[in-house]
Amino acid sequence: MIIANTIKEVRLQIKAWMKEGKSIGFVPTMGFLHEGHQSLIERAKKENDKVVVSVFVNPTQFGPTEDLESYPRDFEKDTMLCEMTGADLIFHPDAKEMYEKGASTLIHVEGLTNALCGKSRPTHFGGVCLVVSKLFHIVSPDRAYFGEKDAQQLAVIKRMVKDLNFDIEIVGCPIIREVDGLAKSSRNAYLNTQERAAATILNKALTKGKETILAGETNVVKVKNEITEIICKEPLAKIDYVEIVDFDTIAPVKSIKGNILVAVAVFIGKTRLIDNFIIQA
Amino acid sequence: MIIANTIKEVRLQIKAWMKEGKSIGFVPTMGFLHEGHQSLIERAKKENDKVVVSVFVNPTQFGPTEDLESYPRDFEKDTMLCEMTGADLIFHPDAKEMYEKGASTLIHVEGLTNALCGKSRPTHFGGVCLVVSKLFHIVSPDRAYFGEKDAQQLAVIKRMVKDLNFDIEIVGCPIIREVDGLAKSSRNAYLNTQERAAATILNKALTKGKETILAGETNVVKVKNEITEIICKEPLAKIDYVEIVDFDTIAPVKSIKGNILVAVAVFIGKTRLIDNFIIQA
Numbered sequence: 001m002i003i004a005n006t007i008k009e010v011r012l013q014i015k016a017w018m019k020e021g022k023s024i025g026f027v028p029t030m031g032f033l034h035e036g037h038q039s040l041i042e043r044a045k046k047e048n049d050k051v052v053v054s055v056f057v058n059p060t061q062f063g064p065t066e067d068l069e070s071y072p073r074d075f076e077k078d079t080m081l082c083e084m085t086g087a088d089l090i091f092h093p094d095a096k097e098m099y100e101k102g103a104s105t106l107i108h109v110e111g112l113t114n115a116l117c118g119k120s121r122p123t124h125f126g127g128v129c130l131v132v133s134k135l136f137h138i139v140s141p142d143r144a145y146f147g148e149k150d151a152q153q154l155a156v157i158k159r160m161v162k163d164l165n166f167d168i169e170i171v172g173c174p175i176i177r178e179v180d181g182l183a184k185s186s187r188n189a190y191l192n193t194q195e196r197a198a199a200t201i202l203n204k205a206l207t208k209g210k211e212t213i214l215a216g217e218t219n220v221v222k223v224k225n226e227i228t229e230i231i232c233k234e235p236l237a238k239i240d241y242v243e244i245v246d247f248d249t250i251a252p253v254k255s256i257k258g259n260i261l262v263a264v265a266v267f268i269g270k271t272r273l274i275d276n277f278i279i280q281a
Numbered sequence: 282m283i284i285a286n287t288i289k290e291v292r293l294q295i296k297a298w299m300k301e302g303k304s305i306g307f308v309p310t311m312g313f314l315h316e317g318h319q320s321l322i323e324r325a326k327k328e329n330d331k332v333v334v335s336v337f338v339n340p341t342q343f344g345p346t347e348d349l350e351s352y353p354r355d356f357e358k359d360t361m362l363c364e365m366t367g368a369d370l371i372f373h374p375d376a377k378e379m380y381e382k383g384a385s386t387l388i389h390v391e392g393l394t395n396a397l398c399g400k401s402r403p404t405h406f407g408g409v410c411l412v413v414s415k416l417f418h419i420v421s422p423d424r425a426y427f428g429e430k431d432a433q434q435l436a437v438i439k440r441m442v443k444d445l446n447f448d449i450e451i452v453g454c455p456i457i458r459e460v461d462g463l464a465k466s467s468r469n470a471y472l473n474t475q476e477r478a479a480a481t482i483l484n485k486a487l488t489k490g491k492e493t494i495l496a497g498e499t500n501v502v503k504v505k506n507e508i509t510e511i512i513c514k515e516p517l518a519k520i521d522y523v524e525i526v527d528f529d530t531i532a533p534v535k536s537i538k539g540n541i542l543v544a545v546a547v548f549i550g551k552t553r554l555i556d557n558f559i560i561q562a
Contacts, residue, residue, distance in 0.1 A: 007446065102530070104392050105410075105444035110385040129386075130445075137446040163386035164411075165288065165418040249383070 001082060002089040007138050010052070010091050014140055022049035026141035028132060031055040032072040032186035033081045036176040040145040041085040043173055052139050053082050054091040056098065061127030072189045091139065098134065107133060109156045109163075112250040116152045116263055117274065120240050125156050132157055136166055143169040147176075149183050151261050151276045155250055175275070177203065183275045190271040198236035199268045202275040205230035209262055210277050218256040218281070220244045231266055240265035240272060247278050256281045282363060283370040288419050291333070291372050295421055303330035307422035309413060312336040313353040313467035314362045317457040321426040322366040324454055333420050334363050335372040337379065342408030353470045372420065379415065388414060390437045390444075393531040397433045397544055398555065401521050406437050413438055417447055424450045428457075430464050432542050432557045436531055456556070458484065464556045471552040479517035480549045483556040486511035490543055491558050499537045499562070501525045512547055521546035521553060528559050537562045 004010045017024060025044030029037050033055075044051045055078050062068035075092065082090050107129040112118075118125050136144065146154045154172045161170050176184045181203035182196075191199055209227040217223055228242050246253050247261040256279075263276035285291045298305060306325030310318050314336075325332045336359050343349035356373065363371050388410040393399075399406050417425065427435045435453045442451050457465045462484035463477075472480055490508045498504055509523050527534050528542040537560075544557035 011448065100443065102440075103444045104390050105441045106389045106391060108387045108389065110387060112385060134444075134446045137448060140448075159383075160386050162381065163384045163415075165415045167292065167418060167421075 001079075001087055003079065004089060004091050005093055006097055007093065010089065010138055013089060014052075017050050018140070023143075024048055024139065024141045025051045026135070026139045026144040027051065027053045027087075028135050028144065028146075029053060029055055029078075030057045030071065030186065031078050032074055032189065033078045034176075034184045034186065036147050036149060036184040038081060038085050039176050040147060040173050041082065041087055043171065044143065044145050045086045047143060047171075048141075050088045051086065052089045052091060052141065053087045054093075054135055054139070056091070056093055056131070056135075058098075058127060058131040059095055060099070060130055061124050063121055063123055066121070067187075067190075070190075072186055091135075098131070106130065107160065109159050112152070112156050112159055115245060115250050115252070116241060116243055117265060118152065118250075120265065120272075125153070128153055129156065129160050133160070133164075133166075136168060141168055143171055145171045145173055148172050148278060149175045149185065149274065149276070151247065151263055151278060152250055155247060155261075158248075181207070183273075185273065187271055187273065191268060195236055195269045195271065198234050199271075199273055201231050201234040201237050202264055202266055202273055206262060206264065206275055206277055210279065213256055213260075213262075213279060213281055220253060220256060223256065223262070227262070227264065231264065236268055238267040240267060282360075282368055284360065285370060285372050286374055287378055288374065291370065291419055294370060295333075298331050299421070304424075305329055305420065305422040306332045307416070307420045307425045308332065308334045308368075309416050309425065309427075310334060310336055310359075311338045311352065311467065312359050313355055313470065314359045315457075315465045315467065317428050317430060317465040319362060319366050320457050321428060321454050322363065322368055324452065325424065325426050326367045328424060328452075329422075331369045332367065333370045333372060333422065334368045335374075335416055335420070337372070337374055337412070337416075339379070339408060339412040340376055341380070341411055342405050344402055344404055347402070348468075348471075351471075353467055372416075379412070387411065388441065390440050393433070393437050393440055396526060396531050396533070397522060397524050398546060399433065399531075401546065401553075406434070409434055410437065410441050414441070414445075414447075417449060422449055424452055426452045426454055429453050429559060430456045430466065430555065430557070432528065432544055432559060433531055436528060436542075439529075462488070464554075466554065468552055468554065472549060476517055476550045476552065479515050480552075480554055482512050482515040482518050482549075483545055483547055483554055487543065487545065487556055487558055491560065494537055494541075494543075494560055494562055501534060501537060504537065504543070508543070508545065512545065517549055519548040521548060 025048030027040045113125040205227045242264045247259045265274045306329030308321045394406040486508045523545045528540045546555045
């Protein structure tokens with residue numbers, strides 16, 4: 001497995017692979033990899049000749065009061081996981097390699113970024129779109145893999161790829177969970193024992209909401225209230241949002257019908273966690 | 282020469298050429314081609330195995346009160362010029378092929394788009410960056426050719442390509458002029474005989490400004506005033522701007538030193554014309 005720190009190294013290797021007719025699968029990450037990322041790499045491995053993983057804690061997607069500095073990092077462990085899972089190249093640039101002085105270009109996906117996490121984190125998706133565009137141009141993948149845990153991110157990236165005619169297939173992959181149902185996340189590392197126990201409330205509430213929808217409920221308010229009430233029973237939890245939207249447009253829906261995203265963001269202590277399910281209703 | 286109306290057709294042809302190891306030169310245009318465009322195609326032909334020309338009057342780069350409807354079109358003549366100049370493929374999509382319903386992605390290059398034409402046409406460069414990004418993803422060129430006549434556009438595209446890590450070389454090509462010095466432009470077609478004669482004032486004024494700089498003048502105000510005074514003597518001319526900026530950043534300069542762009546925009550009757558020179562001072 002190759003470890004590349006510069007754009008130039010990545011491009012040289014990719015071009016060599018392209019010349020051999022190899023297809024390229026790409027998994028962009030912020031590192032501190034867990035079984036969620038691993039499932040993306042495995043899927044990429046299955047569907048492509050070569051797999052590139054990027055490990056880059058992207059400063060432009062963090063707000064000024066957010067956890068850029070403290071975001072967990074363990075490149076040695078990441079390398080082992082990538083190697084073990086069969087990745088062919090890790091791209092591990094520093095911020096200087098990725099962002100030149102004088103950089104002035106912004107990408108904005110209208111509408112889809114107004115609600116949910118975009119409301120709480122107004123500069124977040126601009127930063128995501130920027131870094132993903134850059135990485136796409138550096139890695140030139142045939143397919144790129146994103147977790148459904150960041151469902152709004154997945155919807156935004158799909159929209160951007162369509163709008164800008166990137167010739168890349170975007171593959172969404174299911175959420176991977178701990179045994180007790182907590183969605184795998186690098187930010188789970190922030191939780192102390194008490195908080196870790198409390199964090200299961202997100203999945204518990206969502207599971208109940210899903211059952212209610214599967215039983216035929218189409219009333220948005222009723223399902224949102226049910227999920228909200230369950231989370232509120234957990235004293236360590238503070239709701240950022242509980243929302244039910246159209247998964248493609250992230251627009252509010254009047255009733256639960258179509259391709260629906262039910263998403264929550266909840267602070268457990270100081271740690272903001274997100275979880276969701278997507279349902280064809 | 283191939284004429285392709287759909288993105289799919291272009292991609293198939295480009296992929297076939299790539300497989301054969303052919304390099305691709307790209308000339309994006311709004312059609313109504315003249316000797317300026319021809320010089321870009323010739324340059325592209327010299328430096329690449331295959332040359333793609335796009336002919337698309339891009340609605341997103343026109344403001345609501347601008348000349349989208351009346352912009353001159355003559356695809357038959359364009360086809361002949363491309364064929365004659367040795368282009369290999371014309372991409373000639375309609376607006377529906379380029380802009381899907383629900384498209385939501387915007388690209389903004391900060392700073393460089395505030396002054397000059399960006400000031401008079403606030404949504405213009407967003408539209409340019411959007412369509413150029415899309416075309417770059419459709420055509421996948423090795424090199425793309427832009428005229429220096431649209432000098433701010435060239436600076437903005439270069440910045441965007443750097444910031445988003447497009448793996449494309451941007452080649453700026455010199456302004457092509459009529460015998461009397463008027464810069465070739467599709468919009469010259471709007472001018473009546475009187476206006477056509479008056480339009481030579483742009484180049485006359487710029488030529489005088491250039492002489493003054495070459496003689497050693499570094500005072501921005503003095504050179505701007507000299508150019509302004511010459512243009513003001515022409516009764517049919519109404520100045521939009523006369524500016525002297527850094528060519529890379531389009532930022533105002535305190536004195537004429539470095540890589541300098543001297544640019545003017547002038548209404549001749551109802552027709553807005555631009556012209557400029559770039560000088561290493």
